[in-house]
Amino acid sequence: MSLQGKVVLVTGAAKRIGRTVALAFAAKGARLAVHYHTSVVDARRVVDAVKSISGAQADVFRANLAEARGPEKLADAVARRFGGIDILVNSASLYEKTPFALATPEDWDRHMAVNARAPFFLAQACAPYLRRSGEGIVINIADWSAHRPYADWGMYCASKAALLCVNKILARALAPEIRVNTVLPGPVLAAEGETEAHMKKMADATLLKRSGTPEAVARACLYLAQAADYSTGAELTVDGGRLIA
Numbered sequence: 001m002s003l004q005g006k007v008v009l010v011t012g013a014a015k016r017i018g019r020t021v022a023l024a025f026a027a028k029g030a031r032l033a034v035h036y037h038t039s040v041v042d043a044r045r046v047v048d049a050v051k052s053i054s055g056a057q058a059d060v061f062r063a064n065l066a067e068a069r070g071p072e073k074l075a076d077a078v079a080r081r082f083g084g085i086d087i088l089v090n091s092a093s094l095y096e097k098t099p100f101a102l103a104t105p106e107d108w109d110r111h112m113a114v115n116a117r118a119p120f121f122l123a124q125a126c127a128p129y130l131r132r133s134g135e136g137i138v139i140n141i142a143d144w145s146a147h148r149p150y151a152d153w154g155m156y157c158a159s160k161a162a163l164l165c166v167n168k169i170l171a172r173a174l175a176p177e178i179r180v181n182t183v184l185p186g187p188v189l190a191a192e193g194e195t196e197a198h199m200k201k202m203a204d205a206t207l208l209k210r211s212g213t214p215e216a217v218a219r220a221c222l223y224l225a226q227a228a229d230y231s232t233g234a235e236l237t238v239d240g241g242r243l244i245a
């Protein structure tokens, strides 16, 4: 499928993996809705980069996806600006250490809201536009650790496991017009406060003995959008074999 002129909404697209995914779609000629929450300067830089890569239309959209109505407002704003939405990439995420004995109900709610509830309701709000597109696609970014959780990141892992269920629910609810699939990255980029030694340990625990790259995640998203035309409800690991190591 050609991505030329398609309207792609990428959440959490101002930085890091989301930014790379957005620019990969831009390189294929897509129009980009660059969602951010707090990183407005970086988001504007992504828009400038899209324009210099392809000259395609791009704009920034602010939304707090922890708010119940955040997803709906975001979808409406994007559809108003671009006249529709063809592809939704749910990349925005909350990743906080929540050791078992210290985790609170508020930690649980925050992670579930951003990592599972928002992708569900964003897909719901985008669904009319995705259907109208005729080639609508949803791509979720989960994590290999949704299948083999870390106890100290329990709230994050539980929310990503919920996202894997959301992936299946959406695939069923939106078929046959819209395909819905999920990428499960392994270790890619260190989070704030994570040391190089920690990342090396994570990389060494993979079968391929190295960290992944944002580009590898972006290529998986392009594959799901462009080539995987008989896949829906699928989980694509991009984890160096970490899940089976």
Ligand SMILES: NC(=O)c1ccc[n+]([C@@H]2O[C@H](COP(=O)([O-])OP(=O)(O)OC[C@H]3O[C@@H](n4cnc5c(N)ncnc54)[C@H](OP(=O)(O)O)[C@@H]3O)[C@@H](O)[C@H]2O)c1
Pocket: 011, 012, 013, 014, 015, 016, 017, 018, 035, 036, 037, 038, 039, 040, 063, 064, 065, 066, 067, 090, 091, 092, 093, 094, 095, 114, 141, 142, 143, 144, 184, 185, 186, 187, 188, 189, 190, 191
């Ligand atoms: N990094 C890795 O090694 C790795 C490994 C496995 C899976 N993943 C998954 O890959 C995806 C991208 O990873 P990443 O490390 O690039 O993500 P990240 O830096 O942890 O977060 C991406 C963006 O999410 C946005 N966000 C957080 N809370 C939000 C809220 N309440 N409302 C709206 N947006 C919010 C932030 O936007 P602002 O900056 O604008 O506030 C942030 O820049 C995530 O789904 C992550 O779980 C990453």
